Amino acid sequence: MTNQPAGQADVTRRPTLTHVAELAGVSLKTASRALGGEPYVSAAKRERVFAAAQQLGYQRNAAASLLARGQLFDSVGLITSDLANPFYPALAKGLEDELRTGDLLLTVANSGESPEIEWSLARNLADRQTKALIVASAMADHTVYRELQDRGMPVVFVDRPAQQLDADAVVFDNIGGGRAAALHLLSAGHRRISFIGDYDWLPTHRDRLAGMADALESAGVTDWRRWVRTGAHDVAAARARVAELLDAQDAPTAFFAGNNRALLGVVEELIYRAPDPLPAVVGFDNVEWARVLGVTVVADDPEEMGRQAGRLALARLTDRDRPTETIVLPTTLVSHGSGERRAPAPA
Amino acid sequence: MTNQPAGQADVTRRPTLTHVAELAGVSLKTASRALGGEPYVSAAKRERVFAAAQQLGYQRNAAASLLARGQLFDSVGLITSDLANPFYPALAKGLEDELRTGDLLLTVANSGESPEIEWSLARNLADRQTKALIVASAMADHTVYRELQDRGMPVVFVDRPAQQLDADAVVFDNIGGGRAAALHLLSAGHRRISFIGDYDWLPTHRDRLAGMADALESAGVTDWRRWVRTGAHDVAAARARVAELLDAQDAPTAFFAGNNRALLGVVEELIYRAPDPLPAVVGFDNVEWARVLGVTVVADDPEEMGRQAGRLALARLTDRDRPTETIVLPTTLVSHGSGERRAPAPA
DNA sequence: TTGAAAGCGCTAACAT
């Protein structure tokens, strides 16, 4: 037949509604009515139209349909740093559940924590007329998103709130979570408590650390900075930091891991080196293996975060002028053993 | 301003290219060229166009653009049973990586293991002219998918091959994996080996069981059926089955968990009941906590599965008539301790 | 119940 350029679907030669109508011996509009499930088509003609469509392998051109109706695409975009981190699929699931009620689909994309990739994905999604954007952003300044908002695109920030921009957001009570973790460890007698945290610039990281610092200072522990380590965004980085701390003279007696990757790293290194006595451990994020491993965590609920984000996006789709809203979800300390290990008696 | 029906974006009143062109004092086509990044536009006019677009908050109508160019949407659909199962995000990530090379986005949807939901999602995605479909199917008969193939939609089945349909697929060597697990346990002296498997109708389940059965029979173990339990699609179901087996007279000395949920259930129940001696455990799927928990697994590579699926989809997009291809990915047994526990000496 | 005609907003082809 015709020679198409490689990589391009043979779009132009697809059967159109006109072909279907011709084959069925009806007018264009009648075919449209039948296929669109509209009333006022005689049963006989409807059947002929369906048969013709079937025979031709007809598929409605969605672009033409949307254009004619003046509608946008029924899909919402989600940009995360890494879909392989179990936190995000849980969020995506909650979001998808919520979107289903509005008959919307979810398009996902990974930024790999790169602000440039994130922004190019955001523009890309906006250009396709995605109905709304949900972003777990890797950017430190979100003023650029203003452009998308101005074009009528609802943007909801999840996990990490927008900086220098007025926007909807859903976040966890990170300060409260950090404080709860520290109080828990303090009550088990610990004073040398290490924080193995994520990238410095992450607001989640900062808040968790701030919450912990506040609790420690209030308890009279003022030298906590000595055991703070950051940049533990993956398991290997976390392990390295734990190893370094354990090798030091005044090794911490307890670890607070600031995210699920850091927690895995802390636990792996502790199991690998098996120091005696074993330091206490509290993690952030509700990992599925917390119970089997007996790891105490400050549990959050990413699925709920996804649902709330979906709710906010849908709400703004209905009413563009509503005031922006920031939802703060609570965290809960769940004891599984590792966080209750007592500090060794002072020498 | 105008009253729009609730829930509908104000699409009709959005500025169009015509408005931008008018404001910039250029022709429609020049505005189109400038915004489309085409050459042959003077710097001065280009600037005026951009300024006008900015001022109006103009956003190109993707539907109109696609229609005019005779193109389809640049996105691929992925249907899985449950995005919260860590297996699927890993697959989605590999797939997204591969699609990025073709500048395609990924739209995800969950079927919740329901054939009806799966099919309605498949149709929905097809109606939107998604470029291709990747499906981890919950259906037992895939002849309906023929309809989508006939309409030129590439469909790639992942993890679970198509039944009664000729289609591209990427699967694991489940038989080999099942055999490897059984051989490993046999070599540690076990004869009473339990299989905690997924739903009966799942081809993955069947193959893993078949591989195990083959190895056991070859080793002269013929009563393996007594310890086979199925339906362990979630953690709770797996735990219940393990509990029942442990309570019986001739409790198994080893467990082979047929999927990552079953594995978590087996491990949770064993830790909870702490039988002595502790049965050996081998799991299927490469869970992130295998190493810390010391759990021996038959590791698969869902990311690679995603990449290969993307490759197949892109290949069929380029050449609709290529013969269908089924890629079988290998599995590897990775020892972490739990699978090497010896069977107790016979009484 | 059916159909003809007019456009949705954009881009491609062809001028100029």
Added chain:
DNA sequence: ATGTTAGCGCTTTCAA
């Protein structure tokens, strides 16, 4: 370098 014209395939008037 710029503009004019004619559609893309569908849905929406409106008339029959």
